[in-house]
Amino acid sequence: MNTxxxxxxxTVAETLSFAKAAKLLNVTQPAVTHQIHSLEEELNAQLFKRTTRCVEITQEGLIFLNDAKNVLSIITLAKKRFEEPVVDERQFFSIGCHSHNEMYLLPDILREMAQSYKTLHPIFQVVPFQHLYRLLEEEAVDVVLAFREKGQKKGSSIYRELAQVPVVGVLPANHPLAEKELLDEEDLRTQRLLLLDPQRCPDRLNALQHCLATERAVSDLLMCGSADASITLAKAGFGIAVQPDFPSLRDPALAYIPIKDVEPLSYGAYYKSVTGKPSLKAFLQLCKEYFSFMD
Incomplete structure (x- = not known):
């Protein structure tokens, strides 16, 4: 079957005449007859009744009429689309992060950025740590938002710190420990701990989790696949979540208590270069302002 x-x-269905159809299509009548015969053989159906005096469309022909119109319309539209290709003016901007939770930090930044870049099309890549840095090296992402790992270089990338993020214990606001200014090791040993999957947390936080988990019963530990899962379980009273604290992401039903003698984590942006990348430069500037305001 072809167009x-x-x-x-x-055309024959409209004119009910092979001769008129041939004239309209600027071909010979035998050519039209041949095409109809070929179509009927392919469909295994008679589309027209032909006599010496007239041409009538059959019931099968009427059923096929709408299908033929729809198919021809789709094909014609597809051809036209490629005859006059539309230029894709979207300005893609790819942001890598380690958890979906971190995307909640970005709406205000992206909203303001979109005012200057009308065709901005943000894309998020949420994958484990090392995979993200590989994407950055291959320039498959424009920027990676992450915690800085001490003594570890990420290829030829540049790191810009955006904030110092404290590590806190997260627990219900009505919890007996919620009134404390600091949580010490003894406080944490009296509670079940909600820890993050080592593949989804920075090395320094992972080291702290390992220390806290030492000599603890398995039943006293609950490993969570994401920060959201950890917060949900803390809110439900399953234990104390140990994780970095971003004030803008806090839940008013929870208390966020710093952990004694634990240094804050450096959180920032990894990128290759801002040369020739005005959108990346603008993004970094907005991040700096936003995270400064958060503090």
Missing amino acids: FQLTCFL
Whole structure:
């Protein structure tokens, strides 16, 4: 089945004349007849009743009429689209992060950025740590938002610190420990701990979790696949979540208590270069202002 067969069929159906159809299509009558015969053989159906005096469309022909129109319309539209290709003016900007939770930090930044870049099209890549840095090296992402790892270089990338983020214990606001200014090791040993999957947390936080988990019963530990899961379980009273604290992401039903003698984590942006990348430069500036305001 091809477009010429469909065109011949629709033209004959409209004129009820092979001769008139041939004239409209600027081809010979035998050519039209051949196309209709070929179509009927393919469909295994008679589309027209032909006599010496007239041409009538059959019931099968009427059923096929709408299908033929729809198919021909789709094909014609597809051809036209490629005859006049539309230029994709979207300005893609790819942001890598380690958890979906971190995306909640970005709406205000992206909203303001979109005012200057009308065709901005943000894309998020949420994958484990090392995979993200590989994407950055391959320039498959424009920027990676992450905690800085001490003594570890990420290829040829540049790191810009955006904030110092304290590590806190998260627990219900009505919890007996919620009134404390600091949580010490003894406080934490009296509670079940909600820890993050080592593949989804920075090395320094992972080291702290390992220390806190030492000599603890398995039943006293609950490993969570994401920060959201950890917060949900803390809110439900399953234990104390140990994780970095971003004030803008806090839940008013929870208390966020710093952990004694634990240094804050450096959180920032990894990128290759801002040369020739005005959108990346603008993003970094907005991040600096936003995270400064958060503090």
